Amino acid sequence: MKMDIVKCKGLLFLGLLVLEFSWFVHGNVVFPVFHKFKGRENSSPSTLKSHDTHRHARFLSAVDLTLGGNGLPTESGLYYAKIGIGTPAKDFYVHVDTGSDILWINCAGCNGCPKKTDLGALYDPKSSNTSSDVGCGQNFCIETYGGEISSCKPEIRCSYKVNYADGSSSSGYFVKDHVTLNQVSANFQTAPTIGDVIFGCGNQQVDNREDSSTSALDGLIGFGRANSSMISQLASAGKVRKMFAHCLDNVKGGGIFAIGEVVQPKLTKTTPLLSQMYV
Template identity: 40%
Template sequence: MASSLSRGIPVLVAVFSLVAVLCDGFPTTMTLERAFPVSGDVELSQLIARDRARHGRMLQSTTGGIVDFPVHGTFNPFLVGLYYTKVQLGSPPKDFYVQIDTGSDVLWVSCSSCSGCPSKTDLEIPLNSFNPRSSSSASAISCSDQRCTKGIQSSDATCSAQDNQCSYSFQYGDGSTTSGYYVSDSFHFDNVQGGGESQTANSSAAVVFGCSTAVSGQLTKTDRAVNGIFGFGQQSLSVISQLASQGITPKVFSHCLKGDDAGGGILVLGEIMEPNMIYTPLVPSQSHYNLNLESISVNGQELNIDPSVFATSSTGGTIIDSGTTLAYLAEKAYEPFVTAIDAAVSQSIQRVPAKDNQCYLVTSRFSS
């Protein structure tokens, strides 16, 4: 499985359609026609829609269609500090806004009996809770269920012989925790299929997700409260793996984030080819999406950091995690990096220490 990350900057490209003129069954002339005019701006959404249709046709023949999700939020920790999307669960379907997290596997939402789940948020979204009794298609997952067994193998599930209920308990990097039990219910989505012009069909599939009965830590805060977390990991209980195993979508997703205060971006189950995208291979056989970080440079100068600091192992390496607001470095890489940044910043700029971190006070906009 691959995660595609980009800066989300609109790029104008020339897109052409190939037209063949047939004579007695053989092509005699071939002309190129522009799909978009030479002059004038083209919205990025138009390019993406055309690209998605093209790739939808390619993917349909082997691995199903493409599922598209709206992306909200920004990277800016002083505004939102997270990216989230909307999912629809249950029968009848109900909206839930969940944080996008490539660092975990499971989709979970607040349950109606949740302790500590926030009841209000500073984000302009409704906060709903999931009630299995209110959904005609919901069913509990027992310990004997094969899906629970696979979840136990990946440490995404636990089982209590006392009540025969497949459960979970997670702790995230910021110390937040959540626990609850698994249910199976309808997951609703727009499936983009190929065939001539792209077609969008309302579809649904039965997926297993978490019904959280307790949360703690940052998950209880109202300033950035959402309905739950949408794990995009690669284990069997991730929605990506479940839909791929049913032949609905390919086992690949594209996650492009806008790096400005406007935020948003693109999130699809499927592949989107973006112009000028730079790729890096992921390290195979890892529980997370690890990559090989080789070095760090500041102002074009490579820092003197032992490469072993970046080595990928079962307990280390560099992880791509959309659920983490900040970037974190090992101490032996962090110290020379911060020192180099400080040396690169003009001495005329005021230094402001804040909680053991070095901050800089600037009065005008600048490019980083």
């Protein structure tokens, strides 16, 4: 599958690679992203402004990579992606955030999760044949917390809590399950591929936005550099290289997020450019 380069502003890489627009994704994981307010032209400017202010407040690091293309303060970064989780796979729509690390999903029985959302779904570990808890003594938990937890016992789950600058938060426990994504083959076609990923099962959410009950998504996917991020886990498993790129359509909204290496296709014919021309 080739990227639609015509309407894209550019490609951005964690590895600080500068690429020409003629390069394509090859042999790695991609998934489409959507503008959150696409198709909601009647949304008031105040609603968009409130959402964007909230989005900027949720960044956890100095990395602030705007995902929009038109530069309007009311429309920057309002993008989400669809991923499949569990067996059988169920689709979830998560906010794309390059300023945080972990992937977390609203879970069944969650306290504070929106009762009604645009896309609403809750993840239930019990309904997945491949779900398993992550114990506080497992390597993932020890690395995430920077050392062993003194009160850890074999039956205790590895918990998480993410606090954001605006007072909102997400907390719960880590689970491990299949995540289904699209992988690009040699002929630029995509096919589903499965990777085991540890992510947060959110059972307590605090959101201070007035519109949180109607505009919330199913969770959040972070693209930070920590070992707990999905991209780091996939890279550690040998699925992809630890880098990502995005190609976004600032006209219609949406685009593609690519995880892994971007390579230049082989050229069969080139046209030299002359430095001087004489008539």
